[in-house]
Amino acid sequence: MRSKVIISVSGKSIEVERAKLRLWFDLEDMRTSLKEAAGKGDTQAVSLILCSYLSSASNEDIELFQNANWEEVAIAYAEITFLNAPLLHLPLFDYHDEKQVDTVSWEYEGRTWYLWVHTLAKAYGWTEEYISNLEIETGLALIQEPVVEEQLAKEWEWSLTELAYPYDKNTKTSKFNPLPRPGWMKSVAKKPKKTKLLKSMLPVGFIENISGMGLHGTDKDVTH
Amino acid sequence: MEQIKMLPIDKALALYDLLKPHLPEDKEREFLDLIEKIIDSMKESNPATYVHCLQLLSGLELNDFEKINSIEAFSIFFEGLMENNVLGLISFCENLGL
Numbered sequence: 188m189r190s191k192v193i194i195s196v197s198g199k200s201i202e203v204e205r206a207k208l209r210l211w212f213d214l215e216d217m218r219t220s221l222k223e224a225a226g227k228g229d230t231q232a233v234s235l236i237l238c239s240y241l242s243s244a245s246n247e248d249i250e251l252f253q254n255a256n257w258e259e260v261a262i263a264y265a266e267i268t269f270l271n272a273p274l275l276h277l278p279l280f281d282y283h284d285e286k287q288v289d290t291v292s293w294e295y296e297g298r299t300w301y302l303w304v305h306t307l308a309k310a311y312g313w314t315e316e317y318i319s320n321l322e323i324e325t326g327l328a329l330i331q332e333p334v335v336e337e338q339l340a341k342e343w344e345w346s347l348t349e350l351a352y353p354y355d356k357n358t359k360t361s362k363f364n365p366l367p368r369p370g371w372m373k374s375v376a377k378k379p380k381k382t383k384l385l386k387s388m389l390p391v392g393f394i395e396n397i398s399g400m401g402l403h404g405t406d407k408d409v410t411h
Numbered sequence: 412m413e414q415i416k417m418l419p420i421d422k423a424l425a426l427y428d429l430l431k432p433h434l435p436e437d438k439e440r441e442f443l444d445l446i447e448k449i450i451d452s453m454k455e456s457n458p459a460t461y462v463h464c465l466q467l468l469s470g471l472e473l474n475d476f477e478k479i480n481s482i483e484a485f486s487i488f489f490e491g492l493m494e495n496n497v498l499g500l501i502s503f504c505e506n507l508g509l
Contacts, residue, residue: 221507
């Protein structure tokens with residue numbers, strides 16, 4: 188893992204260190220804004236966010252990047268995003284729920300960071316300053332653990348209540364109904380095993396594949 | 412006329428914005444082929460874009476274009492896109508999701 192990178196902008200060599208948790212969080216926030224602006228085709232916003240990103244990551248003036256040529260900015264951006272990319276893939280952060288989540292009334296801009304600090308402070312008793320200076324991977328992994336622990340504790344409590352064992356009048360028995368888990372904690376479905384068929388068992392002649400899936404051993408939709 | 416230089420990021424992205432509607436769908440791009448296709452497309456749909464690109468690349472004002480001929484204008488366009496590594500710029504902008 189690299190701890191720093193040297194970027195060259197307008198003839199100046201700048202040493203950029205790997206971000207700590209708080210700065211990384213802000214940089215990721217900027218990357219989200221950048222994606223949104225790019226999606227709207229707003230090039231002015233994209234260039235401003237790019238320069239702000241580099242300025243925050245390098246602790247240099249934004250003008251340095253605004254006046255530099257675009258290729259230096261592009262290379263610096265690629266180098267710094269690579270430097271700060273988390274090395275751990277955590278299910279809590281990798282999972283994206285496709286369902287639209289309604290915004291709660293107590294939501295506000297920038298709340299996520301305070302939610303993270305709250306989770307870590309409650310679990311480990313750390314101060315905000317200490318949390319801000321955690322390594323990226325340490326911070327992210329330690330956010331997932333209390334969340335998992337809390338869910339498992341809720342599941343245990345749920346299993347002790349009557350609600351977890353609804354009575355079925357037809358079978359005259361109670362069946363355990365587990366507490367639903369958040370999407371990122373659900374087990375990942377395994378790919379179905381490939382079943383080999385003898386060539387002699389395949390239909391003879393022209394086969395038109397209308398299943399939308401590739402034919403076994405080939406990606407072609409039509410085969411002879 | 413000022414020497415053509417590589418553009419800063421805001422102008423480079425503005426240049427891409429102008430070029431984008433005229434880029435061929437074919438991803439296998441070659442510089443000379445790309446220039447030809449962009450100019451053909453601009454001629455057909457929006458010739459004013461050509462002048463806007465020239466303004467960005469050269470820093471000239473609109474009035475200044477009355478003093479230069481079409482060959483000089485093409486030279487600015489060609490050199491400007493070459494100096495700005497237009498193939499790299501397109502790739503960078505596409506990666507950003509623009």
